[in-house]
Amino acid sequence: MVLKDQIAIVTGGARGIGREIALAFAKAGADIALFDVNEQLLQGTVAELRGLGRRAEGYVVDVTNSAQVDEAVGKALDKLGRIDILINNAGITKDGLIIRMDDAQWDRVLTINLKGTFLCTRAVAKPMMKQRRGKIVNIASIVGIIGNAGQANYSASKAGVIGLTKTTAKELAGRNITCNAIAPGFIKTEMTDALPEGAKQKLLEAIPMGSLGEPKDVAEAALFLVSEAARYVTGHVLVVDGGLAM
Numbered sequence: 001m002v003l004k005d006q007i008a009i010v011t012g013g014a015r016g017i018g019r020e021i022a023l024a025f026a027k028a029g030a031d032i033a034l035f036d037v038n039e040q041l042l043q044g045t046v047a048e049l050r051g052l053g054r055r056a057e058g059y060v061v062d063v064t065n066s067a068q069v070d071e072a073v074g075k076a077l078d079k080l081g082r083i084d085i086l087i088n089n090a091g092i093t094k095d096g097l098i099i100r101m102d103d104a105q106w107d108r109v110l111t112i113n114l115k116g117t118f119l120c121t122r123a124v125a126k127p128m129m130k131q132r133r134g135k136i137v138n139i140a141s142i143v144g145i146i147g148n149a150g151q152a153n154y155s156a157s158k159a160g161v162i163g164l165t166k167t168t169a170k171e172l173a174g175r176n177i178t179c180n181a182i183a184p185g186f187i188k189t190e191m192t193d194a195l196p197e198g199a200k201q202k203l204l205e206a207i208p209m210g211s212l213g214e215p216k217d218v219a220e221a222a223l224f225l226v227s228e229a230a231r232y233v234t235g236h237v238l239v240v241d242g243g244l245a246m
């Protein structure tokens with residue numbers, strides 16, 4: 001039980017990678033607050049977490065709305081007592097080539113993926129600084145490092161998340177708060193299910209390990225980064241991609 005009685009917020013935690021991280025943390029002994037826009041899925045995942053014998057609360061929060069974020073962090077603090085861990089996982093894609101990408105497509109992806117990460121980090125920073133302890137993990141992407149045709153908005157947002165991770169790490173290190181990023185490659189979720197079959201086949205050929213990753217692969221990396229085993233690790237970007245970006 002490496003996270004025994006710790007309290008974690010997971011954004012975008014109703015499904016996909018966020019759900020898997022929340023389940024892994026609960027199995028490791030943590031209590032969980034989930035932030036997500038999808039109320040029905042949110043309540044389903046909260047029920048799963050409670051089924052593991054942990055305290056779990058679900059909050060309908062759009063991470064782009066600072067008032068909602070601040071209010072939900074306050075409620076989670078009141079209900080669960082502390083916030084030890086924040087996983088900034090909520091994210092979307094709206095792909096298209098640069099010459100066809102409209103302003104709204106650019107703004108929406110940058111606002112959710114990058115501003116949302118900033119707003120949630122800012123909201124937990126004060127309570128974490130007060131308690132002189134905290135772990136923040138931002139879910140970036142390998143395309144924030146290597147780029148990807150058709151994902152100008154997404155790759156820019158994830159490169160931004162990596163810069164934000166390093167600044168957060170530098171600003172908060174003195175208060176015993178670490179901040180790291182995970183850069184997943186292609187992981188089997190509804191986000192990648194949407195890829196055309198031909199594109200998936202090409203991807204598989206480019207991945208040395210020959211398969212897409214599982215949400216569990218990202219969850220295990222997150223578990224390491226928030227555990228005592230990673231006490232001295234901060235400002236790091238942990239790539240979880242089957243060798244794609246070597």
Ligand code: NAP
Pocket residue numbers: 011012013014015016017018035036037038061062063064089090091092112116139140141142183184185186187188189190191192
């Ligand atoms: P997913 O299955 O689409 O799950 C994302 C969750 O975030 C959904 O429940 C979604 O709600 C929620 N969400 C979207 N916008 C939100 C907002 N404004 N506020 C709060 N919650 C919001 O995605 P995933 O594949 O698990 O990806 C999770 C993270 O990993 C993302 O940051 C993604 O960029 C990153 N990532 C994924 C892959 C991959 O291959 N899957 C690779 C690299 C990085 P809805 O139900 O409304 O969509």
